[in-house]
Amino acid sequence: MHGPLRMHAARDTPSGHHDNGSDGHGFPQHHFPGHPARPRRALSAPAGSGQARYSSWSIAWLIAALILLSLTASLLAFHAPDDSQAIRDPLCEARHADGTPARPAHRLTLPYAAPAADSQAGYVTACRIDIPLSADALHGTALFIPSFIDSVAIAVNGRRVALAELYLMRNLRFATLPAFVPLPAGVLREGVNTVEIQLWARPGRRASLDRIFIGNEAALRPYFHARWFASAVLPTLVVGAGLALALVFAVLWTARPREREFGWLSAALLLGALRGSVLIPDFGLNLSDRPLWNIFVAWETTAILMFCRAVARAPRRRGEWLWAVPPLALTLVFAFGATEAVADGVIRTTMALIFVQLLAALWILGRAAVRGNQEALIVLLGLAMLFAFVVRDFVMVLFPGPNLIFLARAVYGGFLAAVTLLMILRFVRAMRELDNTSDVLRERIAATQAELHKTYGELRARREAEAIERERNRLMCDLHDGLGGDLVSMLALAESPQPRPEEIARHARSALTDMRLIISSLEDYGGNLLLTLGTWRERADPQLRAAGLRLVWAVRDVPVLSGLGPAQILDILRILQEAVTNIIRHADARTVTIETFDTEQGTVLAISDDGTGRAATPGTSGGHGIGNMRLRARRLGAHLDITRSAQGTRVTLRLPRQFA
Template sequence: MPVPPAPPAPSPPWQRWVPWAWLMATATMLVMVVVALVPASARGAHRGPTAIELTQALRTPVDVPTGTPMQPQPVTLPDWWDHAKPLREGVYRYDVAVPLKPEPGVFYDLFIARAGNSLRVELNGHLIEQFGALHRPYANYAGLPLEVGLPSSFLRPDGQTLTITVAGEPFSTAGLSQVWIGPSEVIDPMMFRAEWVQVRGVWVVSGATAVLGLMSLLLWVRIRQRLYLYYAIASLVWAARILMPLAVVPLAPVPLWNWFFFVSYSAYIALVSLFSLDVIAYPHSGLRRMEWGFLALSMLLLTISVFADSYTLRSINNFLSIGAAFVPAVMVTVYTFRQPETGRVLLSLAAIVAVAVGIRDYVVIQINPAGYGEYTWARYASVLFMMTLAWIVMERFSRAMQGFQTSARFYEIQFSRKQSELEATYDQLREAEKRQAVEDERRRIMREMHDGLGSTLVTAMSLVDRGDTKQAPLIDALSDCMGELRMAIDALQPHDNDLLAALGTLRTRIAPALERAGIKLRWEVEPIPAIDRLTPEATLQLYRFVQEAISNAIKHSGATELTLRATFDWKREWVSVMIDDNGRGWNPFEPGTRRGGGTDSLRARASALDGIARISALKPGTRVQLSFPRGPLSSSTADASGSRAADAPFTDPPPTVP
């Protein structure tokens, strides 16, 4: 029976507040990010009375490609080389006049939000610190904030000259941002905030993104839903990308390193968009094809831009990235309004915030030459998608558990119902078996009464009908009737599968007949284990076999002595009961010997026990032997009782046993 669909479980009261709590947490986080990422030039701490922001410098080429103008040129900081035409590369020196008159006992520091690739810092002609070599291959410090202590012995009382020499190459974010100089107690907090935003926070986000990406990959491996694969690849790519600016020494050739850095942004946008479309179960394939097409076009544009030194193509790609993220975000929002669910609401908010952050980064940094000192916000927008994925996984797991619980309850009810039906059927079968057993026992008793007691009573009645007034034959017939009745009753008595006890009961019944015939009975039995097949019916068949053998000996052998032996073959686990007489002897297999109904009766009794009847000649006398296995009767034998006994083969004559 198919499992019915799980009914929608009522939402607990606390769940209604989850979206609002998420919105409050998101708003709080955004406020914190805005406070931390406000442009350096806009923060009062940077422009305080004890800190000086340096924005004017004289830029002089030092070691540049042939054809580059060599004359000094005044510039306004920040100076971003990637926006120069043609793209700037090589080594440039920035001379900055610092209107600083040092105060006694005050230690001064220099803070540079961004500079690179490599740089050297000098104060009043004295080398203070150098970050990387000023020749190829360049190190890249452009992703790290820098703080440099200014030795008091190098400071002049009437003003300072700061010289920063920068070496860089295209598409490596080379340039020089604004520079701040001031007391250490002012510069240190600026450096602390910058390190958290540009370094420590990035490590935290990257680690969390990578962990969630691996978890998503494991989910995809287990349940094979492609939305988890999309998010896993996007997260792992993004975790690597946001760490790349922190690598001072590139881990690959610079063109390839830069190409992966730019392409990874496009790949992240395309994969997250595909993930979002799968979350809302978007039915059409057009948007998905658009995202794959955007990713292919982006890889082509960025390949050309990196190897052809074209910043314009890179800007075009960044603009296309906004469109590739904007369209799916709109579609997610539309579907959320049509069918509002907590997961969709969170996803739409994350998509809207991500698009807004992407536009902000594009306007403030990508197309703004003065944005060199700014921080990108996109690296932190992935936190919203992490929270969304965590909620979606938790929500889907909760739904799956509700479905499992519903299915478990359904199967529990079905199992209880089937169990009750089986118990009722079993009770009916048990009652039917009891009735059948009673009926079988009744029929068996009727058959035995008919075959044994009935035939003997018929003999007695025939004597009476003939008017035979001799008492001896009539008394013998009536005695036989009583013997048959006692034998049937004895067979019904419990013997606990003890053959010797059953034979002992039989001995008391046959002893009077042997005494009247003047025959001595010898009893030779050995210890025999319990015999599983000694049911009442089998016991009666055993009694009748022994009775038939003794009766034949009394009537035909002329014996004066009978020996009843019982042995057990421990190897084969077979029981043998033998009746030996010392009479004239008789072997039914000798030529000319006539076999009567007695042998057929013995054969029938043995077959009813799954056994073998053997008749062999002794010197003197005859042996009648019954052998049968110890185990329980086979079902076919038990069911057939004696009905197939007449068809059982009489064994070949065994070797004479002394």
């Protein structure tokens, strides 16, 4: 035997109930999947459209895939051998658990479903079949039962050859599975052989037995494989695909939390995989044979409903969490219910809740589809197909018959295929949109860079022209105000009837000094005041010595002044030169001290002397030197202070840390 069917070696046991050891049994897992799988909106919707556009072949492919898989599952499930090999009316009797007859033997018509009272009483149905075999048929004969509930024990000529029972705690398919038993040649004999089949079910479940086929093993095995694929292999593949897609959609939802449909679809698929995975431990309940995982289907359909709301772009409401109240209440009652009747009632209530939730999902999708939401239309088509098979399985649960075959899980594979296609289409469309956006952005960036480069070139050329113009105007003003005035005075003195060589020489020296200051100001000192003052010292030191003055250089290191350019340097040097000139002319001093130091307000440049003259004091000079010094200080944004004491005169220039 295969899958959740357990086969035990042949052993002589009483003809009554079997001993299943410590293995648990319970109500089979309820699998009523209904996962819609189309996101809310497309990433690459055309301009002017808020919804995704799907071609007609995509919708046709979806419908064809669902119909094809549904028909395949149905054909495989109901595919049976030729009736000539079927045993339809064996001689059967109902027995007590101790093997004593409960009712007289009579012939039953297969397929057969035992009365509910027999299961409650714990009766075992024992059927006897006499089959004649020739010597050639002793090898390669097999017995095939398409479906049964819950356990069958098979004996040939009085010897037990197989025991098959559904492992209900991990019955992943909510379906009966086939039984295929090759009959050992050692227990067969030529002539009439007696095959006895004992059938029983758990309390609360009705025992059922499909037709029995006895014939050539090679001829019966393909039918077993087909039935096994439809009832076991395909649902198992669906469980694996659901788990893989749940992980993929969870990653997508993590990356795009606003796309709620990814999160809800992941939750629904994960719950379905948990119910169907053989890796999940078995959890039963006290006083109940049913596994706790049965109730997960209510949570799964709740997640499906929320997924459909996201696909239909239904507005988010504060009361959305109320959808979780019914499955939560059912879970608590199911987990802590003390009686079998309570558990049965919860299971049937869960079926009703699933039916209502799927109908609500279809209604939500239908309204969205009518409004033109093509994603909702595609999901609606798949969910409607799946819903039809869910309704069929519901009917078989409520009114069980002898041939219980559940197809919703198999059809669910087609639904997953449709989901995968739609997600791939959305991903491809999103990647195309991203590529197109990337190309457009690259083109725009390149165009913007070219425009910026052109604008920057034009702006730089304009600024250079403006800077040159400003510097030319400044030089013209400096030459006119300083050097020009001295040259005019020299020319007037030279052309006078009585030239005065001393005055001409004084103006010549003044013009030379001013020209040197202008030249010094044109050098780039990088905002370093010390370099500026050092250059001035080299040129002023000989002049001071010629005037009989000693220079005390107390210049200290000060911070670099931001914005110190040629115009600012020239103003500083002219203030310094004017102060020194006044000392030479009017102070009657012997020592000149130049010092710098840094304060919280800025850098200070101080020029002091030890003279007794009064011409350097404000208001004592008839010239404009001190007024020009104050004008230049204001232009620098600095503060000029001139003080007179018994020790001499002190000129203090407080420079800002940054020039405008």
